[in-house]
Amino acid sequence: MNTTTRNALGASCALALACSALAGCAKPTAAATPPAQAMHLDDGSIAVDKMSPLRQRLQIAAVQEQEIATQTQAPGSIEAMPEKLVKITPPLAGRITRLQRSLGDSVKAGEPLFTLDSAELSAAYADDSKAKSILLQARQELERQKTLFDAEIAARKEYEAAQAAFAQAGSDAQASADKLAQYGAGARGTRRDYVLRSPIAGTVIAMEGAQGGYWNDINAPVMTVADLSTVWLSANVAERDLAQVAVGQTASITVDAWPGKAFEGKVAYVGAVLDPETRTVKVRVAIDNRAGAFKPGMFAHAGFAGASRRALLVPAAAVLQSGPSTRVMVERSPLRFEPRTVQVGASHGEQVEIVSGLKAGERIVVKEGVLLND
CATH class of the missing domain: 2.40.50.100 (RNA polymerase II/Efflux pump adaptor protein, barrel-sandwich hybrid domain)
Structure with missing residues (x-):
């Protein structure tokens, strides 16, 4: 075989190998596109492919109705009870x-x-002594005038004047005594x-x-x-939470000075006036402070538990935000789900109350539902 023939055979083999390599590389390219994990159907539902790995990640559970009590929190501060706090001012x-x-x-x-x-006290004692002396003289004069009048020696006018003088002296003496009594000074006290x-x-x-x-x-x-044996927690309760608060209700209390500790008190007063600027009402909680743990001026928080009621609760991970609406994924049939708009209420730990949009017993996606929401 000459040199020309060998070169032609080599070129043919190289071309064949190159074509085989290109054909082998083309096969993975066709298989690299994974099958669709979730398909949006015309009726608005979402179907998951049986072969999709998403099937193993979704967790589904039935919606259950539970007994709950709404907990309302309100900030406040510790105060001395007004009727047990006296500013001592001398009269x-x-x-x-x-x-x-x-x-x-x-x-x-x-x-x-x-x-x-x-010196004012001394002057008050002097006025009282003077008033008593005048009263004594007026009494004696009245007795003399009465004797003379009864004997038809003195005129009726003089007797009536003595009666008026005695009444005036008695009034003055009572006024001076009342003044000393208001001071809290005894009739026999020092001057x-x-x-x-x-x-x-x-x-x-x-x-x-x-x-x-x-x-x-x-x-x-x-x-x-x-008297700080009982103090008040004065809390500002929001207008929307007033239905959860009533006189006599037990309140849980925490203070910044004692982190990690919880105390109890009784609601003693719910304000009759709403603050128009803060939209809150003053609620005062009476706290037993015989141990002296609470100091007026401390910052505190009060928790008020509302009446228990039945409500639908779902895990917080089941609730999905889609623009302005809140949705959950409801199972219509195996591997087929319906996005449904719901109205949520208060949070209770890791669960959320569903106010409307769901019924007890319906099965929803409680984990990884966001993969269907994309």
Whole structure:
């Protein structure tokens, strides 16, 4: 075989090998396109191919009706009860000569808090003494005029004038006594020392006055006494959640100062007026604070459990968002699903309440339904 013949045979073999290689490469290209996993049918349903791996990923379960109670959360703060908090303001001016109680001290009702040296008190005692003397003189004069009138010695006009003077003196004497009583000063007290006593049992939670200082503002408190054995959580409940709150209801309470701990209280008051700016209502929860864990001013949260009711709950993963609508995938027949628009309610842990669009017993895709929604 000459050289020319051998070259021609080599070229033919190379061409044949090249064609075989091209034919072999073309086969995988035709098989690389996977079969459709889900097909959208004309009636709006979605069918899954029997050979599709999607079939193994979808999880389907029946919708169940369960007993639930809606939990409403509201922010708030701890407050002293207004009827158990008294700002101690002296009814007259004077110098503080002694502080019988200090900040943080416990007091009982009627115990002394501080003593004032007051010229006003001295003047009040002087007025009371003068009024009593005038009353005594008016009584004696009335008795003399009565004796003379009965003996037909004095005229009726003089007797009636003595009666009027006695009545006026009695009124003045009562007014001076009432003034001392308003001060809380006894008829036999000292002329200048005024002792102000606590009207309630509690704790001194604020102190403004100092021993030796002159106090002339009778509208400013020298100290504040509060009974903190029971405190209020003042919560702001949204207008839409008011139906879940009622007087006497138990509320769960958490405070930032005690993370991880839960407390309980009773709803004592639901506000009668809605705040037009925040659209909330004040709800006050009474809390037993004998242990002293709650301090006025603390931030807190209150949880109110509504009445239990029956509702449809589905896993949150079953709910799909499609534009403005919320949908779930309902099984119409094996491997065929219907996208259905539903209305959702409140969340309960990892489940969501379905308000409308589903019925108990219907089977839906509870996992990987988003693959059908694409």
